[in-house]
Amino acid sequence: MNGIIDISIPQLALTFVYVAAVILIIRRMGIPREMQILTASLRMTIQLIIAGYVLLYLFDYRSIWTILLVLLVMETFAVHTAIRRVNVALSSMLKRIIAVAIPAGSLLSLAFFLFVVVGDDSWRDPRYVVPLAGMIVGNAMTGVALGANRLVDGIKSRRAMVETALMLGATPKVASRQVVRNAFDAALLPTINSMVSIGIVALPGMMTGQILAGVSPLIAIRYQIAIMLGIMGSVAFSVLILVEWGSRTFFNDEAQLVD
Amino acid sequence: MFTLKDVRYRDIVDIPHLEIPSGKVTCIVGRSGSGKTTTLRMLNRMISPDTGTIIYKGTPISEIDPVRLRRQVVMLPQTPVMFDGTIRDNLLIGLEFSEREPVPDDALHRVLEIMDLRKELEDDAATLSGGEKQRVALGRILVMRPDAALLDEPSSALDEGTERAVIGRLADAARERGVTVVMVTHSRPLAEAVADHLVEIEAGRVVTTNGVERA
Numbered sequence: 001m002n003g004i005i006d007i008s009i010p011q012l013a014l015t016f017v018y019v020a021a022v023i024l025i026i027r028r029m030g031i032p033r034e035m036q037i038l039t040a041s042l043r044m045t046i047q048l049i050i051a052g053y054v055l056l057y058l059f060d061y062r063s064i065w066t067i068l069l070v071l072l073v074m075e076t077f078a079v080h081t082a083i084r085r086v087n088v089a090l091s092s093m094l095k096r097i098i099a100v101a102i103p104a105g106s107l108l109s110l111a112f113f114l115f116v117v118v119g120d121d122s123w124r125d126p127r128y129v130v131p132l133a134g135m136i137v138g139n140a141m142t143g144v145a146l147g148a149n150r151l152v153d154g155i156k157s158r159r160a161m162v163e164t165a166l167m168l169g170a171t172p173k174v175a176s177r178q179v180v181r182n183a184f185d186a187a188l189l190p191t192i193n194s195m196v197s198i199g200i201v202a203l204p205g206m207m208t209g210q211i212l213a214g215v216s217p218l219i220a221i222r223y224q225i226a227i228m229l230g231i232m233g234s235v236a237f238s239v240l241i242l243v244e245w246g247s248r249t250f251f252n253d254e255a256q257l258v259d
Numbered sequence: 260m261f262t263l264k265d266v267r268y269r270d271i272v273d274i275p276h277l278e279i280p281s282g283k284v285t286c287i288v289g290r291s292g293s294g295k296t297t298t299l300r301m302l303n304r305m306i307s308p309d310t311g312t313i314i315y316k317g318t319p320i321s322e323i324d325p326v327r328l329r330r331q332v333v334m335l336p337q338t339p340v341m342f343d344g345t346i347r348d349n350l351l352i353g354l355e356f357s358e359r360e361p362v363p364d365d366a367l368h369r370v371l372e373i374m375d376l377r378k379e380l381e382d383d384a385a386t387l388s389g390g391e392k393q394r395v396a397l398g399r400i401l402v403m404r405p406d407a408a409l410l411d412e413p414s415s416a417l418d419e420g421t422e423r424a425v426i427g428r429l430a431d432a433a434r435e436r437g438v439t440v441v442m443v444t445h446s447r448p449l450a451e452a453v454a455d456h457l458v459e460i461e462a463g464r465v466v467t468t469n470g471v472e473r474a
Contacts, residue, residue, distance in 0.1 A: 164340040167305060168403070169330035169357035178343075254304055255325040 004213050016041070058126040067129050074133055075103045078141035085145040088152040093249045097242060098144055105238025106133070106140040113230045135206065135227055136234045139191060143235035147187030147242050154179035155250050155257075162250075163257055172251040180243045187239040191232050198228065260407060260439045261302055266311035271297045272463040274311075279456070284430045284440040286450035287458045294463035295443040296337065299409045302441060303332040316406075330357040334409040339396035339416065341387065346371075347380035349395050353403040362402060370398040373432050375425055389416040397429055407439040414449060422446075426453055 019041050023034045058066055079099045083090065090098075110133050114123040122128040155162065158179055165175035198204055199221075203211075206227060210220040252258050260281035266274045272294040279285050279302075287295045300306045301313060304325040313320045320328055333353065342352050350370060351361045367380055374394040378387070384395060393416040400408045413429070414422040426442075430453040433440045444450050450457055459467040 160336065160338060160340050161342065163305070164336055165356055167303065167329060167334035167336060167409075168353040168399070169326060169333060171326050174356060254307055255329075256305060256307070 055130060058130060062124065062126060064124055067124070067126055070130055071133055074137045075106070078102050078137045082141045082145040082148070086148045086152070088149060090148065090152065091249055094148065094246050097245045097249070098148060101238045101241040102137065102140050102144050104241055106137045106234045108237055109136050109230045109234035112233070113226065117226050132227065136230055139231045140234045140238040143187040143191065143239050144242050147183045147239040148246065150183035150186040151179065151243055151246050154182050159257065166255060166257065172248065172255050176247045176250065180247045183243050184239055188235060191235045195228055195232065260316060262314040264312045264314070266301065266308045266313060268297055268301065268306065268308050270463070274298070274465055277458065277465055279441055281439050282434070282437055283455040284433065284442065284453055285456040285458060286454035287441065287443045287460055288445065288447050288450045289460035291445060293460045295460055296411050298460065299334070299411055299441060299443050302409055303329045303334050305334065331406040332409060333400055333403055333405040335396055335400055335411060335413055337411040337415055339393040341384040341392050341395065344384060345380060346378055346382050346384055346395055349384045350399050350402050353399045357403065367402065370401050373401065373428050374398045375421065375428070390418065393417060394425065401429070401432055404436055405438060407441065408433060410440060410442040412443055412445065414444065414446070423449060423452055
């Protein structure tokens with residue numbers, strides 16, 4: 001069988017019958033979550049419909065400017081979302097560092113992926129740039145949000161340890177070493193875990209999509225391997241920038257821990 | 260070793276003049292909240308005074324790189340902190356922080372003797388009691404042989420029976436090694452027993468030095 005079976009609108013509508021069944025069951029069980037499920041389902045549907053038309057437009061107008069605009073929107077959204085996801089108070093300096101870390105790490109990985117791995121003219125083709133950027137930027141965003149949470153939390157909870165190290169003549173970099181490592185580990189852990197379980201527990205979305213679209217699994221895995229490594233690099237670089245620069249914001253010029 | 264001139268910090272400390280002699284054990288006594296710890300923390304730039312000058316060996320400390328200063332003037336916080344690892348790791352970590360070579364085990368054993376701590380160097384520091392941790396933290400400072408040691412309530416986790424003996428031996432070891440000690444304590448009897456020089460602080464002001472009232 002070649003190509004992909006088209007899902008008609010009435011067929012798609014059936015999935016909402018399925019959601020309705022889920023809502024009915026949890027309502028019977030007295031779990032008050034039906035509104036959240038309904039809102040999330042509707043929101044997802046509307047967002048994807050818009051995304052579908054936007055992508056269609058982008059793929060028709062293969063302009064480098066529209067690609068750049070999409071990247072700008074993605075990065076801006078990712079930075080805002082990451083900052084919002086941090087549950088602790090962030091200094092304005094740390095927010096600025098997040099605004100640098102996510103674009104720097106993700107664009108580096110995206111450029112490597114497009115120019116070196118895929119090559120050809122993929123960098124000017126929205127069919128490659130947009131979905132790949134989505135995955136790379138999205139993961140960098142999650143990693144940086146996690147890392148920022150752990151960094152701020154770590155400095156707070158290990159304040160006595162960091163201060164003791166300073167009192168014994170450690171530089172701020174050495175004094176905050178453990179906190180920085182913990183934040184980096186916490187941020188990278190989800191990516192590492194997903195790499196470890198991939199292909200055994202679950203088939204990743206991109207690979208599933210390609211296989212459904214008729215691409216040979218052997219080609220699909222090449223893309224998946226490359227994108228997973230690209231994601232890992234993007235998360236690692238973004239988080240590295242965050243923790244290395246971010247940890248400095250907790251100290252003043254006199255190597256004192258600021259409040 | 261230290262001279263404080265017109266030092267003010269918020270409304271916590273206000274010291275027009277104070278001398279802390281070199282090679283001696285100086286005890287700063289006073290009630291809790293009197294500004295003792297704040298004064299101590301200013302001596303190695305863990306905090307900076309709002310106004311005034313602190314001179315260390317003839318140079319204002321504001322002109323000395325803070326990290327370099329803290330490698331000569333080390334400080335022990337009131338609550339002892341243990342780092343992950345063994346007692347040996349914890350005794351040596353000050354040298355590591357200040358980028359110096361580690362010392363051999365027999366030097367560490369001597370420090371454990373001074374601190375009256377009958378433990379093995381391989382023992383996990385996390386399993387120690389509060390008092391034992393405090394002794395390791397004090398030992399860590401002896402191992403560093405700094406020019407000056409700032410000790411904030413170094414006997415807070417020690418029981419009364421061992422307090423005087425441990426701090427007394429620490430003071431003697433410091434004098435032998437030529438280490439200037441500035442120690443904050445709320446216990447006047449302890450201060451009187453070990454100090455060469457006694458400073459009393461009340462509401463952020465020096466009220467007596469060596470029992471002599473300040474104007």
